[in-house]
Amino acid sequence: MTDLAAVKAALRTQAVETPSWAYANSGTRFKVFAQPGVPRDPREKVADAAKVHEFTGIAPTVALHIPWDTVDDYAALAKYAEERGVRLGAINSNTFQDDDYRLGSVCHPDAAVRRKAVRHLLDCVDIMDATGSRDLKLWFADGTNYPGQDDIRSRQERLSEALAEVYERLGDGQRMLLEYKFFEPAFYATDVPDWGTAYAHCLKLGPKAQVVVDTGHHAPGTNIEFIVATLLREGRLGGFDFNSRFYADDDLMVGAADPFQLFRIMYEVVRGGGLDAGVAFMLDQCHNIEAKIPAIIRSVMNVQEATAKALLVDAEALAAAQGAGDVLGANAVVMDAFSTDVRPLLGEVRGEMGLEADPCGAYARSGWQERIVLERVGGVQAGWGA
Ligand code: PSV
Ligand code: MN
Numbered sequence: 387m388t389d390l391a392a393v394k395a396a397l398r399t400q401a402v403e404t405p406s407w408a409y410a411n412s413g414t415r416f417k418v419f420a421q422p423g424v425p426r427d428p429r430e431k432v433a434d435a436a437k438v439h440e441f442t443g444i445a446p447t448v449a450l451h452i453p454w455d456t457v458d459d460y461a462a463l464a465k466y467a468e469e470r471g472v473r474l475g476a477i478n479s480n481t482f483q484d485d486d487y488r489l490g491s492v493c494h495p496d497a498a499v500r501r502k503a504v505r506h507l508l509d510c511v512d513i514m515d516a517t518g519s520r521d522l523k524l525w526f527a528d529g530t531n532y533p534g535q536d537d538i539r540s541r542q543e544r545l546s547e548a549l550a551e552v553y554e555r556l557g558d559g560q561r562m563l564l565e566y567k568f569f570e571p572a573f574y575a576t577d578v579p580d581w582g583t584a585y586a587h588c589l590k591l592g593p594k595a596q597v598v599v600d601t602g603h604h605a606p607g608t609n610i611e612f613i614v615a616t617l618l619r620e621g622r623l624g625g626f627d628f629n630s631r632f633y634a635d636d637d638l639m640v641g642a643a644d645p646f647q648l649f650r651i652m653y654e655v656v657r658g659g660g661l662d663a664g665v666a667f668m669l670d671q672c673h674n675i676e677a678k679i680p681a682i683i684r685s686v687m688n689v690q691e692a693t694a695k696a697l698l699v700d701a702e703a704l705a706a707a708q709g710a711g712d713v714l715g716a717n718a719v720v721m722d723a724f725s726t727d728v729r730p731l732l733g734e735v736r737g738e739m740g741l742e743a744d745p746c747g748a749y750a751r752s753g754w755q756e757r758i759v760l761e762r763v764g765g766v767q768a769g770w771g772a
Contacts, residue, residue, distance in 0.1 A: 390731075393697040396661055397735045400693055402628075402686045403447045403475040403668040404438055406431040406455050409679070411769030412672035418769055419674060423758035426765040428455040429466055430758075434679055436470035437754050441745040442686045443736060447475030449668055450517070452510055454480070454770055460516035474517040476563065476625075476668060479510045482527035482571070483770075490528035492548035493541040493577045500544060507552045514560055521625065521666055522556070523598060524549075525565040529572020529579075541577050546587060553591045562595045563624040563666070564588055567603035570635060581613045588622055596624025600670055601651070602635040603627075611650040618658030618665075625666030626651075628689060637672040639681055641688030648688065649724050652696035661693075679755065683745050687732075694728035 409431045411420050425431040428450065435448035448467065457463050464474050481491035481503045489495060491503035510522055528545070530536050553562055566584040569576055578584055581597055588595035597617050604610055617623035630636070630643035641648045655661060667689060673681040700719050707715035733743035742748035749755070 387702070388698055388700055393694065394731070394735050394738070396697055397690065397694055397732070398443075398739060400444050400661065400690060401447065401667065402442075402445050402689050403449050403666060404435050404445050404682050404686070405449045405451070405478075405669055405671065406435070407451050407768075407770060408669060408671050408673060408682055409434045409768075410454070411767050413674050413769075420767055420769075421678065423755060423762050424678070424767040424769075426762060426767055428457050428463055428768075430762065431455070431768065432463065432467045432472065432474075433470060434758070436467070436472045437679060437749065437752070438682050438686060439472050441741065441748045441752070442683055442690070443739045443741045444690060445472075445682075445686050447473045449476040449478060449523070450474060450513075450519075451478040451770075452480060452506075452513060454768070460513050464517045474519055476521040476523045476666060477510045477514050477517065477519050478523045478525070479507050481506055482525075487527070489536070490541070490577070491526060493526070493528040493536075493544045495536055495540075500548060504548050504551055507548070508555055511552065511555050511557075511560070515557065520559060521561050521563050522552070523563045523565060523625075523627075523668075524552075525567065525600075526578055527571050529569075529574070529576035531572060531574050533574060535574070538575055545577055546590065549587055549591055549595070553595060556594050560594065561624060562588075562591070563598040564595060565598045565600055565603070565627065567600065567635065568605055581617065585617065585620070585622055593621075597622050598625045598627060598666075598668075599623070600627035600629070600635075601640065601647075602629045602631040602637060602670075606633075610647065611654040614651055614660075615654040615658055618654065618660050618663070621663075623658075623660060623663070623665055625668055627668055627670035628685070629669065629671045637670065639671060639673075639676075639685045639688065640669060641685070641692060645688070645692065646724060648692040649695050652689075652692040653699060653720070653723075656693070656696045656699070677755070680746055680749060683749055687745060690732060691728050694732060695723050695726055698726055698728070699723040 439445040564584045584597045628640035704719040
């Protein structure tokens, strides 16, 4: 039997981090469609993130991406966030948008380019000190397009040296989250292509180095929940970049393409104690054609629904069926939980948190969207110019 009070308590304390860039304009390499009311600066992004938290109750932090969110005074930005009821979360580095990085950043064959990239990563740790952020999220676009273009082993060596220097700079309570991605922008050999490579580097660095699983960064058919289970067992699951995909790194709303996969992932999180293990549940999405704030609210709710279903798996019944070799019985226990309509339960949880049962409706009625469309005129809308 599932303990409903414990399920509700876990749901009340869940936290999903939203990404500053999801509030800004984005697109594909073919077109960026601007939307009215989009933030012009990091403060406006934080103000939008605060609205997501206001209506969901479980999105208390917002991740920054440097230099997209560069400001003169990070402590002041952190204070601004706190005044709106949220905090600044992970600092995402960016070593992929300068001309210098054509052949890579920390793996580049030229030591001067590597130095520039490491300098940026160290600057990001300075920013973490000012914002009070715990996590530095590293994703490297490094790799090669053609066999023989550069030496795979030497590039691993350079990566290892760069990571070690940044690791040494981390303060108490700070962590480094290393993200992997199997291709794009490199098409032959990516330098951190998979969880195994990320894990090997993290293991060598020490306990503050953890792997981050971006759900869009795997080949089709990859069993992501297996990776999650393994990393949790090894104490190296630092966090998620949640999104969903039909084809490649589509960055669509998490849970939109495959809610069953999201449930399976969250089940392994629950099973491995990941809800209380410091795992960062972050979104990494782009809302190219849909309204941004409602899409982010929906995404947070999708994570919450998958978590609720995962928590509802009857652990005792499942263990009994598994122990008895009852294949269909064990599968039925898992499918029963997945098939449960958890929306009434989540409505109750929200009521207990003093929130409206329907966050999307509450946001639509709040007038915030109309207000930002009216007020945010002039200036340059934020975006990353894809
Ligand atoms: C790379 O595709 C990535 O997932 C990394 O997390 C980047 O920081 C982010 O996307 C930018 O959108
Ligand atoms: Mn990501």
